[in-house]
Amino acid sequence: MDSSLSIFSLIISAGFVVQVVMFVLVLMSIYSWTVIMSKKKTLMDANKDIKRFHNNFLADTNLSILHGQIPAQVSNRTPMEHIFGAGYGEFTHTTSASNQALVMNSERAYRSMNTAVNNEVDRLDHGLSVLAMIASSSPYIGLFGTVWGIMHSFIGLASVKQATIAIVAPGIAEALIATAFGLFAAIPATIAYNRLITQVGEIQNKYTSFVEELFVTFQRQK
Secondary structure: OOHHHOHHHHHHHOOHHHHHHHHHHHHHHHHHHHHHHHHHHHHHHHHHHHHHHHHHHHHOOOHHHHHHOOOOOHHHOOHHHHHHHHHHHHHOOOOOOOHHHHHHHHHHHHHHHHHHHHHHHHHHHOOHHHHHHHHHHHHHHHHHHHHHHHHHHHHHHOOOOOOOHHHHHHHHHHHHHHHHHHHHHHHHHHHHHHHHHHHHHHHHHHHHHHHHHHHHHHHHOO
């Protein structure tokens, strides 16, 4: 390729609007990758926490001992510790040993744990909507830059008596770069969003399974 038609030179020589579009798309791509890497680490930590706490739960089903091992401060608890603590706190809210009291305590604990699960899933979901927005809007933003650039190129051809490929090609090429930038931002965001939202759903299922398992354990307490 001729050096005069290199990608870098086309970006530099592009019109102001097209350059603004490309700059916006670069920012969107950087932000999407920041969200992707941050969310990936958060989900990995959540899976490790689920595995560790569930193993401890299976190793010792003495709920009072297990509750004594978690931090007293709610802000210092991991998600699984928070879910367990919310349920255990409601289950032991009253000291009555009657069957009716145990049933009521178990139901309150079940609702409290589900609320904690919903709050945790909301935390895991946070930021994914922006990732979906980037995935869906980036191609259109890039297309806008392309249309604007091509339109500007054809307007410039109005003053040329004879249009040739050598004259038309640079303007169209620099306009098409905006579409390439849009796809560059959209494709990773789309793939990452679909993968991350699936992982959030899997983690939610694990939380729900633990809540059901713990609810049965509460009902067995005498």
